[in-house]
Amino acid sequence: MNDNTSGSIGSKGVSRRGFIVGTGSLLGVAALAGRGTAAQAAARAAGPITGGAHVPVLVIGTGYGGSVAALRLAQAGIDVHMIEMGMAWDTPGSDGKIFCATTAPDQRSYWLRTRTKAPLNYFLGFPIDRDIPRYTGILDAEDFSGITVYQGRGVGGGSLVNGGMAVTPKRANFGSVLPSVNADEMYNIYYPRANAALGVGTIDPAWFDTTDCYQYARVGRKHAQRSGFPFVFVPDVYDWDYMKQEAAGTATKSALAGEILYGNNHGKKSLQRTYIAQAKATGRVTISPLHKVTSVAPASGGGYTVVIEQMNTNGDTTTTKTVIADRVFFAAGSVGTSKLLVKLKATGLLPNLNGEIGKGWGDNGNVMCGRANHLWDPTGSLQSTIPCSGIDNWAAGGAFAEVAPLPTGIETFASFYLSITKNPNRAQFSWNAATGKVDLNWQTSWKQPSIDMAKTIFDKINAKEGTIYRTDLFGVYKIWGDHLTYHPLGGAVLNKATDNYGRLTAYPGLYVIDGSLIPGNTSVNPFVTITALAERNIEKIIATDL
Incomplete structure (x- = not known):
């Protein structure tokens, strides 16, 4: 040992x-x-x-x-x-479910809030947040100066509320992630141990090519490849056999029932x-x-x-x-x-x-955006909430973009992405004796490098496809979701x-x-x-x- x-x-x-x-x-x-x-x-x-x-x-x-x-x-x-x-x-609510769906948040959705605070909080230009009873719900949207940090609240922490994307960094990038750690040991011993214990697996590519619930990701693949970007399948901790049963109608729907942000009742190995x-x-x-x-x-x-x-x-x-x-x-x-x-x-x-x-402290370079596709590129009304793929421009542009779902239940003709970028900005926590609380000195303007890096992917795709950015998902005429992170790190x-x-x-x-x-x-x-x-x-x- x-x-x-x-x-x-x-x-x-x-x-x-x-x-x-x-x-x-x-x-x-x-x-x-x-x-x-x-x-x-x-x-x-x-x-x-x-x-x-x-x-x-x-x-x-x-x-x-x-x-x-x-x-x-x-x-x-x-x-x-x-x-x-x-x-x-571990106890179902009155509806027989432990967790509520993303499209129908109730008191179980948020940690001690009286109104939801969805990461994607507008649709077609209208605010979609709603009033809820105050309760120790599963997702904490914790507000600091310049940023909202999303965290899981419950036994299992963040594993309860994430998309389950289980990604091992490229070996070439590891030195910049944890410079004092022996990379040989991590890649030979500890990454394999973690992946095995977490139950990590990858989607069946043949099923991906045919199932309705990943039409949105196939559109993302087509657009990425037409612009010369590598498209990659990303491992996940969802039970892929269970998702196939969901799609076949032989198992209770979970990923195909809009469950992700506020917990997943069946298929995810949290x-x-x-x-x-x-x-x-x-x-x-x-x-x-x-x-x-x-x-x-x-x-x-x-x-x-x-x-x-x-x-x-x-x-x-x-x-x-x-x-x-x-x-x-x-x-x-x-x-x-x-x-x-x-x-x-x-x-x-x-x-x-x-x-x-x-x-x-950093935000893992998180920034979100959407693109408005042409009518001949529908993304599907049924979308699995579990992302399974991404666009890799890390080496050239400092960005890796998840092809993310937009599970509204209707056809949106929209492609949605969460980008992880090589943002160099770091913040610091400090004690505020006057308020008796801890402050974080993040500035929203520090997200600009993330936006610039994400644009190395999406400006090129939009130019190639003749498409534009969606401006109705984070406010009125606002393109970038630069107000949040799902991936707080450091401190x-x-x-x-x-x-x-x-x-x-x-x-x-x-x-x-x-x-x-x-x-x-x-x-x-x-x-x-x-x-x-x-x-x-x-x-x-x-x-x-x-």
Whole structure:
């Protein structure tokens, strides 16, 4: 389990130092695991964490990084308690469904809002947002200065609300993504491990060529290739066999029923069905939904005192609990982890966190646009909500564009795209003592490089096809969706805010293991990289720290 770069494991077996480190880690794991008592076993079975509890490991968040950490720690024999701000999303509503459709948002759709805030919030020039009851819904549209950051809220984090596009960056681009990480290890060990555990697969090209639900993507392919751009199929964590059954009418429709932004009821392999399911099956992992960590500080007797607020579905705090954790993993996502660490440093609870905390935050270069096609290029009234393809102009123009669905249920003659671009701008989180909140200094004008890079694709396609940009999807006469990101990254950058494995070195036993480690851009959809990096880091931590 040791890092191969240390020289402790080589082609001739295990060195003496490697053996000592390895056996020491096993003894440490056994000792830590041995702290489990009958009372702790009962607590695991009982449900939410109780005030006064003492846990070996507390994981803040249940997204990709946190789920990897919980599973691997549990498999090493260590009890883990996960704290999740959102709901469990395991109980159907009055309509018999856990999640609502994109085209019919209700209280389940948004996190503590009284009106929806759809990423694509206009259609034919008219606003489409609607009033909803305030509720701890699944999608958080968190507003900062200059940008809205979309995040999943619930057990499974972002995996609940993304399109499932599971992309490994091109090896040639990896050095700019995580320069301090050994690329050989990532591509030989950790990316394959992550892809296998996530259940990643690619659409059947023959089915793609014939099915009605991907007509929009075939139009995207035709236009890309006619302008000389590479068109690529993109892996995904959707169950492609299930989607074929949806199309055949032999399974309940999910991707073909407009389900994506507010959860997917059937075909998508979210973390609930992969890492978290495996973690729960160990019997060593407990999850407390609707709980929020507000404070982490060194405890007088060792370990860390963690203050947790339990809330109801109105977002009101109902109970405040204080627990002791021997080790704490920050896995609340780029925004959640960064905000918490910045607050803890500024308010004196963890004053020795280094000066890189809060820095290096980026939006993965996200920008959206639509194109108005000719009447002879219909994109289809039935559109799968799961994207399966993209246009690659990264090397020449700094942009990769998902061919995205526009699942309105009617023919729109529109092609819609989410671009990931090589945007160099980075923002910083900072503590605002006057408001008692954390601010982000992003500026909307910083999206201009993303627009310019996306235009290297779409200006050329429009010129070739004789088409124009849609101006009715993000406002009145507004072409670019430059107000948001789906892919927040950075804020606790690896090998800067932490060491090269996510340790907060000033505080032994504190770790970061989520997207905040990645400095602002992955060149593709980021969750496979977040997962693979977490696999790398937790393996090292178990081998050397526990």
